[in-house]
Amino acid sequence: MKGRNSDSVLASQAELRVEIGAIESAYQRSGVEETQPRLDYAPYRSSLLRHPTKDLHHVDPEGVELWTPCFGERDVHPLESDLTIQHNGAPIGERTVVTGRIVDGDGRAVRRQLVEIWQANASGRYIHKRDQHPAPIDPNFTGVGRCLTDDDGYYHFTTIKPGPYPWQNHHNAWRPAHIHFSLFGTEFTQRMITQMYFPGDPFSGLDPILQSITDQKARDRLVASYDHDLTTHEWATGYRWDIVLTGSARTPIENPDSGGEHR
């Protein structure tokens, strides 16, 4: 079985729970609100040698930093937003619509901008060659999608609800079901990649990647809401997840009638 040889050096979930709990308790005592994941978060073992040890250096954006790459219809075909029609047959799993609105820190819609997603299939397996989890590959599901936001900042994907999967961080470690999101704003300083989770996932509290966000309110911002109005009769379930990017520094020259503000 995968990972058995290294099990003796892996911490247990109970030990992880203690580590995670101690960090969260210290955070709560600090009284200083955090909104993003910590880069230095030991319960996520892969972060140990990969986080900067020095403070990030503050800088005001200039030049290209005040702008962002532009994407258009030539970059993304509308059908790329439907992950269930990329092969000859229908993928296995719960057909699901995921949609929401992307705004900047001032509440302005991020219009006509690229959104990329990727995810495991319904049984928790990625197509990626390094994923050796012995769960079945679905020949009808790749798990990669793209779209452009519309003029109001909304994205929309049709996909399959991903399954949880085991990983090597600690003994009997399982990632909660999630969809990876890659997002652009109106300035490249807003560029971000994150993960969307599903409500009520039993693995959320056990997962050091999600718990690296020490603040419960902040963690909740990564959890989609089930929305029955998005669920369609005899077809697909629906989840809503809105996204806020960091504030933009560039003075807006928004003209709602002509579009193209993100340029």
Add this chain to the structure above:
Amino acid sequence: MSTMLTATPGQTIGPFFGYALQFDRGNELVPPGSPGAIQLHGVVTDGHGKPVPDALLEIWQADADGVTPKATGSLRRDGWTFTGWGRASTDDEGRYIFSTVLPGATQPDSAPFIMVAVFARGLLNRLFTRAYLPGEQLSGDPLLNSLPAERRHTMVADRDGHGLRFDIKLQGADETVFLRYPGHRP
């Protein structure tokens, strides 16, 4: 400008992005070997100096005249349009390569740089830095001058036979300077 809304948290890119985020000629902002093309390349290393084989880098830059590109088409490159943005994964030795052009200064007397975003398994949120072009113009750069002298070089690319070399050290003695922009909260 005051920020009213709290930003959605980032998360690590994880290990399995390769099949999803790569696209044809993603790292070729200009075709290799075309007039003016240079290689921007380097190695991403961790706190033990070991290569990071599962990092993703993106660059965003002005063109050779210092003009910020507004053209679409990065994901479907036509070989002629300079979009200013590219994406490259590191290989098993932690190396990345872009084919691009030397950016011009976006304002008179400003020091040209290429903006770099770093994503990796084990990196819980993206990092930003600047790869400055080497040269005399750096002496007047406000950002570089605000850094301790011994850290400035981590943001300056080296000229070599291919173009520019820019190594990224996520952690350690010579750790790359990473940036926080206004609106970025902990």
